Amino acid sequence: MGELVLAGAGHAHMLLMEAIPDIIADGHRVTVIGPDDCHYYSGMGPGMLGGSYYPDEISFPVKSMVESRGGDFVLGKVVRIDPHKRLVILEAGQEIPYDVLSCNLGSFVPSGLMGEDCTDVYTVKPIQNLFQARIRIQEISSERPVRIGICGGGPAALEVAGNAWAAAKEQSCLGAKVQIFTGSTFLRKFPDSVRNLALKNLTKRGIEIVQGSYVERVATGGITLQNKQHYEQDIIFMALGVKPSKVFAASDMLIGKDGGLMVNSYLQSISHPEIFGGGDCIWFEPKPLDKVGVYAVRQNPVLVHNVRAQLEGNSLNEFNPGGSYLLIFNTGGGKGILQKYGLSFGGAPAFWIKDYIDNKFIERFNKNVSAPSIPDIL
Template identity: 50%
Template sequence: MKKQLLLLGGGHAHMVTLANLSTFLNKGYGVTVVQPSDYHYYSGMGPGMLGGSYAPEDIRFATRKLVETCGGRFVLGKAFRIDPDRQVVLLEGSDEVLPYDVLSCNVGSSVPRDLLRGETENVFTAKPIEQLLVAQQRILDCTADRTITVAIIGSGPSSLEIAGNIHQLCRKQAVNMPVIRIFCGRDFLSGRPDRVRTLARKLLKRKGVDIVQEGYVQQIDNHRIVLENGHEYAADILFHAVGVKPPPIFTRSGLSIGPDGGLRVNACLQSVDQDNIFGGGDCIYFEAEPLDKVGVYAVRQNPILYRNLLAALEGGPLERFQPGGRYLLIYNLGEGEGIFSKGMITFCGKLAFFLKDWIDRRFIRTFQVSA
């Protein structure tokens, strides 16, 4: 029986591998890709889709079509557990097991939901990206006949971009502008350069976005936010954007993990205790140098992961991944404005968004096939 390559997820770190599936197939290897959707959405453009700058088809990759066009097998489903002894992956809600000789994991990350209580119909998270479309329609429906309050819980860039793009969405399409409020604990954009934090506050203030720094949120339900100091705030729609964590699949599988629950990998992006399991992106813990949960590392891992998967199937030598130096960050604040930051260079305005839009669209075009 021919060797089997199994890919969990079609995310950023698997883009080069997916683009070169024919290489594996032409060498006689079987290829199976598992993903819970026919499409993979580019998270860097998600807030822009929420704000109406992009349509869904502008920011997604047609994973199923790409795989099946090349002659591989696409499985619509979600991996639940890896059994490294049997070399199979078990799927959530299915009796089917998928065998592998070499396995690569790019299953992304999700927003923890431990603060949520009771009804959560009007609570949305930054991931999965598809949910932002549901949130967009809910906002427009609710603002059709009254002024509502939209609350965003989180202190990081996701909160910043969501707030700015909700403002853009409502300014262009809503009948009534909502009250937009960010609950950031005690420190907004902690760990970001001071200049970035100053510019972000300035832009949000100009848009009328409130920033609440009374303390951390202790509980969230459908229309209520409870802070650690006991104060309560009402909200009609809530966005939970408190950071991301790898899914629990690696813990369930008994594989070595990092402190965040991500698959612990060595310098070759290879599991530290299973030499035929690899991974990339947000779902791994890079043992040599813990990495920020930013897409740039997944993109940098792309070619190394592709070559190492091929080498693992062929019994060749593996390459080491070098994370590289400083990376560029550009935040989309809506209404054609952004904040640019790299090293000592920081500025905001139309040019920042223009650069982000150009970079993002170029990345999409490189790997996108028609839906």
């Protein structure tokens, strides 16, 4: 009998968790470690902030998914891996042994700019933060216009700005004053067509972009830029990009430039072949990948095959990241921006397409459908 451990119960492990009965039938034991009984789908997080979804509509009941299939679920936070003793060490001190390990430990938003004991400051991960922020926005906007600042200049900043605006507008006609703080060009990595659609959307809502100086410090009630200008805020979001889990930097294994687990074309640790990984927590050595959920989804079937093959001593399959992927931003209020193959458009149709794809993904796993059904459009 082999001991398979899944560290993390996120997007890249969905098909592995579904395959637990087959892995057990092969004579192995499966243990899944997760920080919560549920896993929130990050692609629908901004929609939860804006009021398009409730928390239970964008989450997977991973504990029950695992246990109903015969696996063991351990509630805990992974802090380190000992690849020599083949142990996963949890924050509470528990040690979980493995023969084969797959890691889907996600990413985090750096908080180095935040002062200690900040209140009403929310990082965009974990996703649950966005629902807490929604509640607070609506509390304040019921009494007066709420001032909302977003630190960042990428897709997360765009989606949070639009949905925070929608949350305030939904609660009260007093609405919100929303500002995005980006030191460089807003959405600088995206085509002009996408950027122009985003700017049009933001301008129509009165959302301001503050450029020219990076954020130096965030504290309760305000944002200070490197040029020493200060902006008072009621709610602040940290959307400055994400970094891979710190677990691998704390463990004796090869990591990439960003601190992620360095894996080869088989999604296999270069230094420890019995360890695999997917999603935001890896550094894909053949070609660095964007931190977008589509790659975690595409990695699912390869992880299933390779983890099972490693347990059985069979050959592995290579992961092909694929070409262009569909990109849709949820800009709040039932609107979105879509881009693929040079085609870009905004408005309600873009949101409808995203909503359809996201709900299909949620439904596919919550209903325990047995056959893989990853949308081809991705």
